[in-house]
Amino acid sequence: KPERLPELMGNNEVASLVKSLNRMLARLEAAWETQGRFLADASHELRTPITAILGHINYLLRRTQVSEQQRESLEIIKREAERMQKLVGDLLELSKTGGGWKVELGAVHLQTVLNEIQEEYSKSFEGQIEIEAPEDLWVLGDAERLHQVLANLVSNAIKAHARRVRLVVRDLDERVVLRVEDDGDGIPKEHLPHLFERFYRVDKARDRERGGSGLGLAIVRSIVEAHGGSVWVESEPGRGSVFSVSLRRARAPQTQLA
Numbered sequence: 001k002p003e004r005l006p007e008l009m010g011n012n013e014v015a016s017l018v019k020s021l022n023r024m025l026a027r028l029e030a031a032w033e034t035q036g037r038f039l040a041d042a043s044h045e046l047r048t049p050i051t052a053i054l055g056h057i058n059y060l061l062r063r064t065q066v067s068e069q070q071r072e073s074l075e076i077i078k079r080e081a082e083r084m085q086k087l088v089g090d091l092l093e094l095s096k097t098g099g100g101w102k103v104e105l106g107a108v109h110l111q112t113v114l115n116e117i118q119e120e121y122s123k124s125f126e127g128q129i130e131i132e133a134p135e136d137l138w139v140l141g142d143a144e145r146l147h148q149v150l151a152n153l154v155s156n157a158i159k160a161h162a163r164r165v166r167l168v169v170r171d172l173d174e175r176v177v178l179r180v181e182d183d184g185d186g187i188p189k190e191h192l193p194h195l196f197e198r199f200y201r202v203d204k205a206r207d208r209e210r211g212g213s214g215l216g217l218a219i220v221r222s223i224v225e226a227h228g229g230s231v232w233v234e235s236e237p238g239r240g241s242v243f244s245v246s247l248r249r250a251r252a253p254q255t256q257l258a
């Protein structure tokens with residue numbers, strides 16, 4: 001027997017309430033999508049002129065006739081243009097994952113991604129990158145995006161003067177927690193709650209010099225959340241930082257028998 005709704009609201013009223021809620025949700029979704037598309041288009045459009053600017057600066061720098069003073073100016077313009085290039089690239093990334101609709105989830109072999117990162121960063125980094133992970137562990141994810149998450153976290157650790165970066169994976173049955181541990185500068189407590197916000201930087205002047213956009217961790221968070229996971233940080237100035245990412249575990253894909 002159908003359940004009766006409480007007296008204060010008739011069936012018709014409920015129906016129209018649901019209808020208007022749905023309409024509102026659809027509008028919100030559309031607005032969100034428009035904003036994402038705008039961000040994607042704008043950053044994409046900005047890439048071409050920046051590339052052209054950099055090309056011409058490099059051309060001028062290669063010429064010998066420039067005076068020392070002119071060279072200095074050109075170097076500054078170049079640095080700023082590179083900063084802009086990174087910022088625009090980051091914005092583009094953020095717009096891709098902003099709504100959480102661009103990740104393609106599949107079974108990803110974690111060790112493979114970790115090895116790639118280790119190899120990539122060992123070239124330019126004087127310190128150690130160590131891996132401590134179960135060999136045969138798969139997570140539900142988008143390999144390229146997970147690579148990007150790790151790249152952001154590891155390059156942050158390196159920028160924070162780490163000598164040792166450890167990539168530690170813990171298998172918790174349903175979930176997998178991936179930790180990026182460093183022994184770098186650490187982060188003062190008051191900054192921790194804001195770290196994942198867009199454009200947030202701990203030391204504006206210093207980070208600016210290093211070419212930081214303050215978007216790296218916002219990108220990390222939006223990618224991880226698009227994976228249905230979460231990311232958090234523990235840190236102590238002078239001792240180092242630990243960034244943890246939780247992901248869903250996946251079953252190893254069946255090997256195809258010929």
Ligand code: ADP
Nearest residue numbers: 156157160186201202212213214215216217241
């Ligand atoms: P950016 O893209 O400028 O590097 P992020 O969003 O990646 O910005 O980082 C935000 C802020 O957090 C930066 O100011 C950076 O100095 C600080 N930070 C991030 N990771 C670490 C770390 N491992 N150790 C110390 N500081 C960090």
